[in-house]
Amino acid sequence: MSEGSRPHVLVTGGAGYIGSHTAVALHEAGFCPVLLDNLDNASIEAVSGVREICQEDLPFHQIDVRDGASLDKLFSDLYAQGTPLQGILHFAAHKAVGESVAQPARYASNNVGGLAVLLETAAKHGVNNVVFSSSCTVYGEPSQVPVSESAPFQTAESPYGWTKQACERVLTDHAQSLAGAHVALLRYFNPIGAHPSAIIGELPLGVPNNLIPYLTQTASGIRQKLTVFGNDYPTPDGTCVRDYLHVMDLAEAHVAALKWCKTQASTSSVVRAFNLGTGQGASVLEVIQTFERVTGQQVAHEIGGRRAGDVVAIWADPSRAQKELAWSTQRDLATSLQDAWRWQEKLGR
16 A cells, blocks of 8 residues: 555654554554654654664654644645645653653643644644543552542642643643544553564663663663662552553554544544553562563662652553453563563664
8 A cells, every 4th residue: 555545644753662663553554654753852763663664664754843833834735745644643742750850841841832732733734633642640649559541630740740631631622622623542551662573662862761771771781780769668569560561562552542533423522531551560670570580681770769750559440442442452561571672682782
């Protein structure tokens, strides 16, 4: 199927970790992903990797989502070419909890401000299907686990979490103001792993903020040791518990959500939240132990103090996504960690 005959979908943050893997899943599902990224916290290498996996020179545009004029031109150009956008998958956002505590204004400007400009442009061009990259951080410190979509938002534990709560509100209000707006809010838990080909994976610039890339870099000798932030939490082994899901499972969920948006009635507006996770929690120490077992690599680590903004324990109730999106995770923690290590071995740096 040629590029022009396939539905075109905008993937903001398309050079990022989740955006790049989702672009592959979109291509496999018969869509043409149009990648957009300002490369502020991503690499053009990811775009090359997506093109290599898909064996196609997929379109890429280096644009900041806050640049309304450039966005408007892109939407107009695609329409003029006979390939108008059929939907938007919005990933472009800063995402590090610790960094957000140090730079809250930067997070508000990029995450909330960028979404606002994108939605204004989309509405102008009649693009009403939006799949939003939200996060389990919207729940704050949950009162009970597993967490369902009906759980009330608690006070966000970090400025990053607050931006996700704010973006969900902006999207809800946006949909209510338009006829036929369809929005899927994907509240995902902790994506890890890499494409099984090891052509693309998580590529943080500088020192990683997330557990798995720091763990794999420590195992490979790039980092001296991994610090486990706190071992005095009220969990079985004292370390924080998260729901880790494979990035390709997550990517496939975005495709399912886009298809869900496209099946909604054209005259009605709908906003629906979906939790994306395995439904099981794993502690930091359990992740380290599993990694060591499945890869045969040792991870030098030490216990440090608690980190500001960290939630104690959270994992998903994914039953709504399973029922309404016909989606569930297919890859386990061991597979995710094996793929993450294969990616790190390929990087070798």
